[in-house]
Amino acid sequence: MEQRSIATEKQNKIAGWGLLIGVLLIASNLRAPLTSVGALLPYIRDDLDISNTVAGSLTTLPLLAFAVLSPFASSVANRIGMERTIFYSFILLTIGLIVRTLFGITLLLAGTIVVGLAIAFGNVLLPALIKMKFPLKIGLLTGLYAVFMNIFGALASGVSLPLSRISRWGWQGSLTSWAILTIVALVVWMPQLKKQAESPISDDGTGTAKNNIWKSPLAWHITVYMGTQSMVFFTMVSWLPDILNDNGYTSGAAGWMLSLMQLAFIPFTFITPVIAEKTADQRLLTAITGILVMIGAGGLLTGNAILITIAVICIGGACGAAFSLSMMFFSLRSNDGQEAAKVSGMAQSVGYLIAAAGPVLLGFMHDITADWILPITIVGMIGIILIVTGMKSGADRKIASAQ
Missing domain, CATH: 1.20.1250.20 (MFS general substrate transporter like domains)
Incomplete structure (x- = not known):
């Protein structure tokens, strides 16, 4: 019994660390796909022969996607589970990162919208996930995920141009490279999909389930x-x-x-x-x-x-x-x-x-x-x-x- 208890405690610690690393990797992907575009805008504009207005929309469209989808993220998570919603949204994010670098302005804009929609789920659900999984460490975990989100956002802003110069694909290769980070996050997050019993967003009856x-x-x-x-x-x-x-x-x-x-x-x-x-x-x-x-x-x-x-x-x-x-x-x-x-x-x-x-x-x-x-x-x-x-x-x- 004692050995079984020690083994269970060890498994719980490993699972806890796995969840924490997963949260930080998810957070690391919430700004980098957006900030990586800024330094490349002049090259994208010249390569595709688009106006400054269209080029500027590459930073505005994700914000509008956040605004449109954010109110519905909790409803989706309540139906299929928070862990699964985050996982599927990151599959969508990976697709968007690849699509926006393929053949012309139409796919660039479409992929950018998909990226914004996918990130909206992570933006909305991570604070709720932290409240559910780390109720006694909300401040520490909020600080950690905000730091990872913004460090990788700043890093993407700084290295996107150098990446475009060493890549055979230019700006396309630079933007696509951030899909590697989303794939790593997906792999690390996969163990969370086993937690079906915990995945729906809980409601103890005191919240706003019946209130607007x-x-x-x-x-x-x-x-x-x-x-x-x-x-x-x-x-x-x-x-x-x-x-x-x-x-x-x-x-x-x-x-x-x-x-x-x-x-x-x-x-x-x-x-x-x-x-x-x-x-x-x-x-x-x-x-x-x-x-x-x-x-x-x-x-x-x-x-x-x-x-x-x-x-x-x-x-x-x-x-x-x-x-x-x-x-x-x-x-x-x-x-x-x-x-x-x-x-x-x-x-x-x-x-x-x-x-x-x-x-x-x-x-x-x-x-x-x-x-x-x-x-x-x-x-x-x-x-x-x-x-x-x-x-x-x-x-x-x-x-x-x-x-």
Whole structure:
């Protein structure tokens, strides 16, 4: 009996580590297929003879796919099981990564949409999976998966161009190479498919199975908080180099500053949820994220090199912290895995629509004013929205009881 108990305990530890590695590999694939496109856009545009508008859609289409599919991800997972849904979505992701590099603009756009739809499942379901499988380690696991997701996203952004130069297929070979990472994730994830009894998203009766999550004020606060932090990040990724060019920075120096912002993002994605997990109330942390965005916007307006550097770090850190807090709120403010998946789906659907509007809005403001003062001021005002919605989201309460 004792030997059997030791063997069972050893099997459980191995299974636990296998699940953890699987989660981190899934997370590693949630940004790399998207960020790998950015540095290759000029080559894709010239090779296929497409306009800048069509080329730009390669980054916009996945965000729109997130918005369309995210609300339905939890329903699919509840029917066929969370582990199976993630597995099938990664088969779809592998297909999309290959299809988008085949023969012309039509398949490029179609494959890009498929990639966005596949990643939407992982975006929505990972926070719910963490709540179900690691209920006592939500902060640590949220931090780890956010770090892996963003490290591989940054890595893909940096190595995609060198990969295209050493590959016989050019940009096609570079983009297709990321399918290797998805295949590795699929292989490691396969043992999770045996857990059929555990795979449906559980509902203990206290969540929103009988309630409409879209009518919850707290769910909306979380959604707007998630969306506005994404808006700040994607807006800065799009326009920070141009803002710095107008301040006298060379294109190379502006690119390094953008890298600095993304480097500042990564440690905050890990540190913040670890701190947040130790407290029931995260209002102070959310307020700090909004304040840092406001400080960052103010620093960009000064034109001073030292203050601009501080501003870039503040914005990167704020976005990293706010991103992790958003992911945590899906779990912390829900009562069960089903509710967490529903909140995640709602927040990521509306949130990515908000995020997609940011670069367009600020670009329009720059066009009509021929200056960056008004657009940067708007970014600072978004910091106020982060404070208000973050204070509501960070309070110690649950979705169902908050309706």
